[in-house]
Amino acid sequence: MNIDKIIDAIFELPVESKNTLKESITEVAYPKGHILLKADKIEPTIYFIKKGIVRAYIDQSDNEITFWFGKEGETIISMKSYVDNQNGYENIELLEDCEFYKLNKNDLQKLFEKDINIANFGRRFAEKELIKTEERLIHRQFKTASERYNSLLKDSPDLIQRVQLGHIASYLGITQVSLSRIRAAIR
Amino acid sequence: MNIDKIIDAIFELPVESKNTLKESITEVAYPKGHILLKADKIEPTIYFIKKGIVRAYIDQSDNEITFWFGKEGETIISMKSYVDNQNGYENIELLEDCEFYKLNKNDLQKLFEKDINIANFGRRFAEKELIKTEERLIHRQFKTASERYNSLLKDSPDLIQRVQLGHIASYLGITQVSLSRIRAAIR
DNA sequence: ATCCTTTTTTATCATTTGTAAAATTTTTAT
DNA sequence: ATAAAAATTTTACAAATGATAAAAAAGGAT
Secondary structure, eight states: OOHHHHHHHHOOOOHHHHHHHHHTOEEEEEOTTOEEEOSSSOOOEEEEEEEOEEEEEEEETTEEEEEEEEETTOEEOOHHHHHHSSOOOOEEEESSOEEEEEEEHHHHHHHHHHOHHHHHHHHHHHHHHHHHHHHHHHHHHHSOHHHHHHHHHHHOHHHHHHSOHHHHHHHHTSOHHHHHHHHHHHO | OOHHHHHHHHOOOOHHHHHHHHHTEEEEEEOTTOEEEOSSSOOOEEEEEEEOEEEEEEEETTEEEEEEEEETTOEEOOHHHHHHSSOOOOEEEESSOEEEEEEEHHHHHHHHHHOHHHHHHHHHHHHHHHHHHHHHHHHHHHSOHHHHHHHHHHHOHHHHHHSOHHHHHHHHTSOHHHHHHHHHHHO
C-alpha cells in the first residue's frame, strides 16, 4: 500500500499540503516478532503500515490482552502520546515482517498550526478512528462472543488466516479454550 | 456549566475565533423523558450539555442498550452524522430536565474550512473523544463486570445517584439481575 | 525426515452470568 | 394518604464461560 493511497483515504489534501506532509515521512522495516512500540513511555513516532500485520496489546499481571490489529493502510499510534503527550498504555508487536512509513509526532503537530488543510487532515484522522472505536465498543456490548467471532470471520477473513487464535480470542475478550468451542460448534 | 468553560476545556481558542464560533451557538431546553436525537436519520445538530444528564442507547429487537451517559460539559453528537454524514445509530433520551447549547453541524464544517484555529478545535475534540472511547473499550475487555461497576462507583459516584440501575446495568454490559447481585455482594 | 516447540483442541469441573418469576421497595399520580 | 405503576432485589434453575490439564495437530529448526 503506497503512502499516497493511505493519505488520500484519510483526507484529500491539496497537492501542496500533501507534499509538505510527505517531506516529513520516511520508510522503515522490521522483522516479525519485533516490538515497535513499548508501553509506559511517550512515543514520538506515528507509523503507517505499508505491508504486514501488527497487534496492540496491554500487559496484564500474568497475561497479555490484545485489543487491536493493524494491517496494510492502517495507522499505528500511541493514542495517549499522540493526544495528551503522556505515556502510552499499548505495546505493538509485529506478527509478520513489516514495512512502515514513519512520521514524527512533533513535526506533524507543527504542521497542524501552520497549514489549515493538514489541521483538517488531523481532524479527519481522529474522527475516522473515533467512529471505528465507538462501533467496536457498541458491538462488544451487545453481541455474544460467538456473534463477535462470526462478524470478524465475515469482515476480516484474512485476519483469522494471518493471526494465531490465541490473539484472536484475547481480542474477542474470551479465552482460547472458549474460542475453540465456538469454532467447533460451527463445524 | 457555561459555554466558555466548555469550549476552553476542548481547545483554547484565540478570542476572535472563539467569538466566531459562539456566534453560531444558541440555547435550548427540554424536559426529562424528551428524545433529543433519533436513530436512523442524519442529525444536523451538535449539543453541549449546560445542565442535566442524558443517555445514548441503541434499539435492539426487544430491548434497549445504553452505551453512553452525558452530563454537564459534555457533547452530544450523532457520530455517524457528524463524521460521515450518514444516518446515526443512537437515540438520546433526557434523564433529567436539561439545558443545552446548540450548534449546526454544517455551520461548524464551514468554519473548519475557513479558520485554522477552529479546525484545530475540531481536531482536539475528536482526539479527546477518541481517547475516552478507546479507554472504555480496553477497560471493558479486561475487567470483570464487578470491577467495572466499582470503577464507575469511584469515578462517577453521582451517576449511580442520578441514573436508574437498569440503565447502569445495560451500560456495564450485564443484566439488571447481575448488577443487583454485584451490589448485594458489596454490602 | 525427524525431533522439538508451539499452537489448537478436547475433556472435566467450578464459577459466572442469563432467564423467568415472584417479592419487595420506591416513585408517581390522584 | 392511598392506590397504581415502576424500579429493584431475590430466588431457582439453565446456559455460557473460565480454569486446568492433557491430548492432538501444526510448524520450525537442524
